[in-house]
Amino acid sequence: MHRSFLLCCIAAIIVAVWRTDAGESTANLERNSTLPCGRPQNPPSKGFRIVGGGLAQNNSWPWICALVQEVSRPGQGMTYRQFCDCTLIDKEWVVTAAHCLENLTPAQFKYYVKVYMGVEDLTKAMYNSSKKYSVAQLIKHESFVMKTKHSDIALIKLDRLVEPFDNDTMPACLPTRYVGAGKYEQVGSYERKVCYVGGWGHTREGETTKQGYVGSGTDKLKQTSAEVMAQVDCRKKLPVTDTMFCAGYDQGGRDTCQGDSGGPLVCDDGNGTYVLHGIVSWGPGCARAGSPGVYTNVWQMKEWIEKSTRVNFVNGTDGDFENAADDDVTTGPAGKSTTPPPPPPPL
Numbered sequence: 001m002h003r004s005f006l007l008c009c010i011a012a013i014i015v016a017v018w019r020t021d022a023g024e025s026t027a028n029l030e031r032n033s034t035l036p037c038g039r040p041q042n043p044p045s046k047g048f049r050i051v052g053g054g055l056a057q058n059n060s061w062p063w064i065c066a067l068v069q070e071v072s073r074p075g076q077g078m079t080y081r082q083f084c085d086c087t088l089i090d091k092e093w094v095v096t097a098a099h100c101l102e103n104l105t106p107a108q109f110k111y112y113v114k115v116y117m118g119v120e121d122l123t124k125a126m127y128n129s130s131k132k133y134s135v136a137q138l139i140k141h142e143s144f145v146m147k148t149k150h151s152d153i154a155l156i157k158l159d160r161l162v163e164p165f166d167n168d169t170m171p172a173c174l175p176t177r178y179v180g181a182g183k184y185e186q187v188g189s190y191e192r193k194v195c196y197v198g199g200w201g202h203t204r205e206g207e208t209t210k211q212g213y214v215g216s217g218t219d220k221l222k223q224t225s226a227e228v229m230a231q232v233d234c235r236k237k238l239p240v241t242d243t244m245f246c247a248g249y250d251q252g253g254r255d256t257c258q259g260d261s262g263g264p265l266v267c268d269d270g271n272g273t274y275v276l277h278g279i280v281s282w283g284p285g286c287a288r289a290g291s292p293g294v295y296t297n298v299w300q301m302k303e304w305i306e307k308s309t310r311v312n313f314v315n316g317t318d319g320d321f322e323n324a325a326d327d328d329v330t331t332g333p334a335g336k337s338t339t340p341p342p343p344p345p346p347l
């Protein structure tokens with residue numbers, strides 16, 4: 001069965017009470033932004049509380065985006081295939097998992113991947129160019145290790161500004177403290193903070209991918225709650241490194257799955273302000289009892305995010321992504337007129 005290059009499953013979380021300053025939360029230091037962030041019209045916490053997750057409400061994840069390969073294939077015409085998720089953190093930057101960049105060259109990524117933003121139902125963006133953004137630049141964390149998923153984070157600069165922000169589209173805030181720090185304000189089972197994960201990935205382990213079109217698991221955005229696990233408990237179960245944390249339910253049953261990689265784990269800071277604490281990275285299976293999902297710790301990556309986005313705003317350089325200079329294809333109309341790279345293999 002063809003799978004996207006993603007991975008896995010994830011799940012729950014928890015979190016602490018942190019204070020969020022909207023201005024400080026966005027990544028672009030040069031802009032000294034005071035952009036609004038993390039204030040959804042219909043908060044995920046008020047969504048359907050279905051065990052195992054359920055459809056997200058409209059306008060409850062305005063920061064979530066999908067990475068979709070758009071490739072014309074012989075006999076099939078255009079194919080639209082979501083393979084990872086991402087999160088808007090600024091007017092022109094989205095964050096995802098580094099492993100989502102693994103199967104394509106930078107040139108292929110820039111030419112064939114579109115970022116779908118501002119929709120719950122991916123089919124609503126397939127034919128609407130104003131919901132789609134092209135990839136202008138890729139920055140993969142220089143310490144990323146595919147085998148262990150250490151430092152599993154990457155930044156994507158979009159080809160144009162996302163504006164104005166509205167109830168469909170708005171960044172998530174970046175954390176001002178570690179998700180596991182301090183007292184938990186909202187307590188789930190086992191005294192853990194409850195957070196939320198959303199995505200278009202497989203909704204159960206082993207689910208067959210639909211032949212070729214849009215969501216790898218579902219066209220309509222789904223969400224689930226998740227509990228952040230203490231690092232000490234996480235280490236007992238899984239080989240996590242210090243750039244990761246675990247979230248899930250000991251009894252299993254709720255999780256993210258293949259195709260959700262790169263997507264957001266957000267937590268309410270207590271005021272209805274949603275903060276991006278985790279990036280879906282890996283996990284053993286989906287929603288297996290006793291197996292949490294593993295997330296990249298965004299708090300720990302915040303300095304890297306700020307540094308990377310600032311360098312790019314100031315210098316317009318290509319960051320650390322391999323061969324970035326060679327493959328600096330500007331996508332969009334101008335990019336399309338250059339010689340296309342070979343299409344990526346079917347997923």
Ligand SMILES: *[C@@H]1O[C@H](CO)[C@@H](O)[C@H](O)[C@H]1NC(C)=O
Pocket residue numbers: 018019020021269270271273
């Ligand atoms: C949350 O709300 C309380 C009471 O309205 C306020 O004092 C506090 O500053 C708010 N916290 C944030 C992070 O906005």
Ligand SMILES: *[C@@H]1O[C@H](CO)[C@@H](O)[C@H](O)[C@H]1NC(C)=O
Pocket residue numbers: 030031032
């Ligand atoms: C950004 O904010 C800081 C602290 O408020 C201030 O010192 C700095 O001058 C501001 N920078 C710009 C470019 O506005």
Ligand SMILES: *[C@@H]1O[C@H](CO)[C@@H](O)[C@H](O)[C@H]1NC(C)=O
Pocket residue numbers: 055056057058
């Ligand atoms: C979202 O909005 C669409 C179109 O208005 C509607 O058909 C759909 O039922 C809504 N979804 C949810 C989960 O409320």
Ligand SMILES: *[C@@H]1O[C@H](CO)[C@@H](O)[C@H](O)[C@H]1NC(C)=O
Pocket residue numbers: 118128129130131
């Ligand atoms: C396409 O997206 C734009 C911007 O969100 C929206 O205003 C417009 O109604 C959409 N068009 C269609 C046909 O859905």
Ligand SMILES: *[C@@H]1O[C@H](CO)[C@@H](O)[C@H](O)[C@H]1NC(C)=O
Pocket residue numbers: 041166167
């Ligand atoms: C977003 O939703 C809020 C609350 O429902 C509403 O007051 C506001 O006007 C909406 N904003 C936009 C831009 O539609």
Ligand SMILES: *[C@@H]1O[C@H](CO)[C@@H](O)[C@H](O)[C@H]1NC(C)=O
Pocket residue numbers: 311314315
């Ligand atoms: C480019 O960025 C580096 C590192 O931030 C800085 O030292 C350098 O002065 C910048 N160059 C220009 C031309 O802005």
